[in-house]
Amino acid sequence: MTDLKFKNFLSKDGIAHVDAPQWFKKRIDIRKAFPLPYRETPDTLAAIVSDAIxxxxxxxxxxxxxxxxxxxxxxxxxxxxxxxxxxxxxxxxxxxxxxxxxxxxxxxxxxxxxxxxxxxxVIPPANIASMTAAMLTEVFSPNIIEGEYSWNVELAELESTAMLARLLGWDPGIAGGLYTFGGSGCYFYGLKYALTRVLGKESRLTGIRTDGKVLVSQQGHYCKMNSTDWTGLGMNNIINIETDPDANCMDIECLEEVMEELNKAGTPIISIICTMGSTDAFAVDPVKKVRELIEKYPNPPGFGRPFLYCDAVIGWAWLCFKSYDFEENPMQFRPQVLDAIKTNMEAIKQMEYADAVGCDFHKVGWSPYNCSLFMVKDIGEYQRLMSRPGSDYLQERTSYNPGNYTLEVSRSGAYAMAGWATLKYFGHEGFQAVLGGILEVQQELRERIQQEADMVCVNPDDNGxxxxxxxxxxxxxxxxxxxxxxxxxxxxxxxxxxxxxxxxxxxxxxxxxxxxxxxxxxxxxxxxxxxxxxxxxxxxxxxxxxxxxxxxxxxxxxxxxxxxxxxxxxxxxxxxxxxxxxxxxx
Ligand SMILES: Cc1ncc(COP(=O)(O)O)c(C=O)c1O
Known part of the structure; x- marks a missing residue:
């Protein structure tokens, strides 16, 4: 044991005193593993990161x-x-x-x-603004569990949701959203919200004891299985709705037949999931008609309204063409491309009738993984249904405390920053240029294939x-x-x-x-x-x-x-x- 007092362990020139205990010497030594707490010129961390990149x-x-x-x-x-x-x-x-x-x-x-x-x-490279914004969070680790730990960085989440709400045609004062871990994360959030709305808040205490049904097209993404499985509803409660073989979207007559049967049997529908751009065919389900059917076939008494979720992870960005002047066509897209863009935008904009929408920025937001935004039309209802009592070790220092109703406890600020920076950087025009440009290139390939007698394009009518x-x-x-x-x-x-x-x-x-x-x-x-x-x-x-x-x-x-x-x-x-x-x- 040394007689040296703790406050003298560090000598004036900033190195450990020879008589300081070993633990202290090691502690000083390991400081080099962290950035300095003070401003330094030149910035060592920046140089190291730049070198690594x-x-x-x-x-x-x-x-x-x-x-x-x-x-x-x-x-x-x-x-x-x-x-x-x-x-x-x-x-x-x-x-x-x-x-x-x-x-x-x-x-x-x-x-x-x-x-x-x-x-x-679908693997997009990340744009520079999104990468840089996400990387910044690695330096100071904002945790978007609540305002206290992330301060202004929470604004990245809040402003993103306001921008998306406007694109969706929702009131940004009523709608809200949360960044989460992927399209499957959004789906999972959507199903949990749906279960709670339909089976009641008590279901969060008692567990899922009712075989309510999830109706989704055959072409819907396989994460329908992840969500029904992991929420405890069970994969057997998925009803796959037939799709129109040409358009690949949900056959609305088949959907109605299923809804009518369930209604007669007194079986509640938990959620109808519209796929807003299937992975391969870019099939888009008819949301407005689905909403009309939900009004026509409400759940039996004692259950909440069926929930309408849109899996728009691949399709949401077409909303940016709502502002495009299709008459003037300022980007001079070729006629087939212009038609395809318009068709996509018209189909996708029906999401205004949804209760919630999943948007991947790590797909059509050209942001790094993971970066997805789960949007809800009525954040008030979502909060009422999904809030939990707070934690003893967290205080609500600011007015924004999403940790009270998220699945995750800690949430990295990286995805919110990446998505937000992309929205700021691209604006309507940026998204239009990237999306429309891809269709131009895709058209080039289709025309190229047409010239080859031994090749055939098998999805010439798809607009994705x-x-x-x-x-x-x-x-x-x-x-x-x-x-x-x-x-x-x-x-x-x-x-x-x-x-x-x-x-x-x-x-x-x-x-x-x-x-x-x-x-x-x-x-x-x-x-x-x-x-x-x-x-x-x-x-x-x-x-x-x-x-x-x-x-x-x-x-x-x-x-x-x-x-x-x-x-x-x-x-x-x-x-x-x-x-x-x-x-x-x-
Ligand atoms: C239509 C659709 N939904 C959901 C997902 C799952 O998204 P993620 O991989 O971001 O979890 C995908 C993935 O490709 C998808 O194409």
Whole structure:
């Protein structure tokens, strides 16, 4: 034990006194792991972060190079994840530079989502304002559980919800919203709110004891299962409503039949979920008609009104075209694109009839993960139903305390800052340019495919970002063959054979991509595959899992994709098809 007094542990020149206890020396030592509490010039943290970003950015290649970060080849089966079991906590600290280098190395082999050859499933690169705003929260960790711990940063959430409410056509003084952990998080919030409204607030004490139903289209996202499962309602309480096979949206007559039957049986409907842009087909359900049916078939006495939730994670941003002058067309979109934009906007704006809406910024908000905004039309009702008694260790120092009614306790300010910064930065015009530009590029691909006799676009009428297409052997007329496979049950063997071809081509493209293959001077495009884009005409109820249409998929979410990207896509798909056939897979 030392006789030295605590206040003398630190010598005047800021280093630990030789006689200070070990714990104090270590404590002084570990201060270097944190930013200084005072302003310093130059700013050490800023320099370290800037250096780290430069290092991770340097994993990108020169123009014309591949879209994978770092130097390949990479094993298409993935890194050796099982090796991770060997990890153990080291006895001592390692250097900061080494730790940062190790962090940067983890990005090797990942796709650069901003690259012109990258167009897999809905994965948008984040815009600079959103990344920077989110990163700022890493420095001072605002916790948007309540105003006390986040102060002005709460405004990012509140202002975002006001902007979204206005876009939705809701009163921003009555509506509200919460940033949460994803489209599935929004869905989960929506279902919990619905259960509480329909089964009453007591259900939060007693648990869910009633088999109320959730009505959602067949095309609705699979997170319908996550939500019914995790809320305790049970996946068996989902009723899948048939979809119109051409438009892929909810068949309103089927919906009415189901609602009438439930009404007669005295079974409550917890929620009807409208998908406002399905993942592949961009099918948009008719919200206004659903609202009319809810008015026509109220729940039996003793239960609250059925809840109308819109899963708009892929579709919400089309609201920004409400302000577009379609007559003047100031952005000069081509006629087909202009029509598609208008159709999307008209369909999406029906969300004004919803009770709640889920909006992903990490999809059509070009923000980093996770970044989603759950919007409710009447925040007062939501708060009345969902509030809990506060906690002994938290006081309501300010007037905004969302922690009283959120699922999460701590909430990072990162998603609110990222979403808010995007809204501020883009404005109507920014969203219009990005969204409309994607449709222009998508149109380019569809026209390109039309020129190829052995390729066919299978979703020419969809107005979303996705182009789904099939490739056939070079001596097959793709359009004729596909028409038969789509409609004729006696062609099911051929359908299945060619489905296998799509799958093998997709697998080959993936392998080549990760291995760093170059085809005729071109690096590989990164695309996806859909194994259930739509059923055949003779399998409308989807009872036969083999009578489904597979399609190769281009989801061109980034603004660097251009006509050349689409030329490369066609070229590499054909090369992969030839390889698959050469290897005797067909
Ligand atoms: C229509 C739809 N809803 C919900 C989700 C789930 O969203 P998240 O992945 O953000 O949880 C997705 C994801 O692609 C989706 O496409």
């Amino acid at each position: 430069t290092k991770v950015d340097n994993l990108k290649h020169q123009k014309g190079g591949p879209s994978l970060l770092g130097d390949g080849p990479f094993d298409p089966r993935g890194p050796r994840y099982q090796e991770a079991q060997k990890a153990q906590l080291a006895p001592h600290m390692q250097g900061l530079a080494e730790t940062i280098d190790q962090s940067v190395a983890l990005f090797k082999g990942l796709s650069n989502w901003n690259h012109p050859l990258v167009m897999p499933n 970002f996705v182009t789904l297409f099939r490739i056939y052997p070079s001596d097959v007329n793709a359009s004729v063959q596909y028409a038969k496979e789509l409609s004729w049950s006696d062609c099911q063997d051929e359908l299945m054979k060619h489905n296998r071809l799509q799958e093998k081509v997709a697998d080959t493209l993936w392998d080549w991509y990760k291995e760093g293959r170059v085809i005729d001077g071109c690096h590989l495009t990164y695309t996806s595959l859909s194994t259930g884009f739509r059923p055949t005409e003779y399998n409308r109820d989807e009872s036969d899992p083999d009578a489904m249409i597979y399609g190769l998929k281009s989801f061109p979410m980034n603004v660097f994709i251009d006509a050349d990207s689409m030329d490369t896509l066609v070229k590499v798909v054909k090369a992969a098809r030839d390889e698959v056939i050469k290897e005797g897979w067909l």
